[in-house]
Amino acid sequence: MAYLSFEEYDGAVSNEAEFKRLESQAETVINNVTRDFYRYHDLSADQNKFRVADFKQAVKEQIEYYAFAQASKSYEIQQGNYKAVSIGRLSLTPSDTNASDSVMPNGLCRESYELLAKHGLLFRGEW
Known part of the structure; x- marks a missing residue:
């Protein structure tokens, strides 16, 4: 059961087939x-x-x-991590080598995590 229909969605993904894959x-x-x-x-x-x-x-987030990461699986996203990049005189080194863990707690992007947390939907006890 899809929680969000293509008609309700108003975002960066314009292809309905791609939307369905990412929504799933x-x-x-x-x-x-x-x-x-x-x-x-x-x-x-739900009354709330x-x-x-x-x-x-x-x-949606x-x-x-x-869509932004161009990946939907954790192993695809982690493949994009880098240790350091140098181009001419420019050198980039991330301060945290486990950045994907801090950006995606429990597999969620930070925005989704915050939206679910504020309503207690990340509760670990019995419903």
């Missing part, structure tokens, strides 16, 4: 970190409209991140 991956990651909250509870029947809006925004 975002759904999988978000289901994992929310412990399937909206698989047990009906999203359309702020939580629903932020949840859908979290899905995750799709946007995947």
Whole structure:
């Protein structure tokens, strides 16, 4: 079940097939970190409209991140990490070699993580 339809989505991905692929991956990651909250509870029947809006925004942010990174799997994203780059006199060295861990806690981009956390959807106890 898609949490966000192509019609609801207003973002960088204009190809519907690509959107569906990225939405499916975002759904999988978000289901994992929310412990399937909206698989047990009906999203359309949720009375908390702020939580629903932020949840859908979290899905959108995750799709946007995947589109920006041009990857939707952790191993694809980690392949893009670099230790240092030198071009002529310019030299770039990241300060944190595990930057993907800080940007993507539990596989989520920071924006999605914050949206889900503020509603308690990252809660680790029993529902």
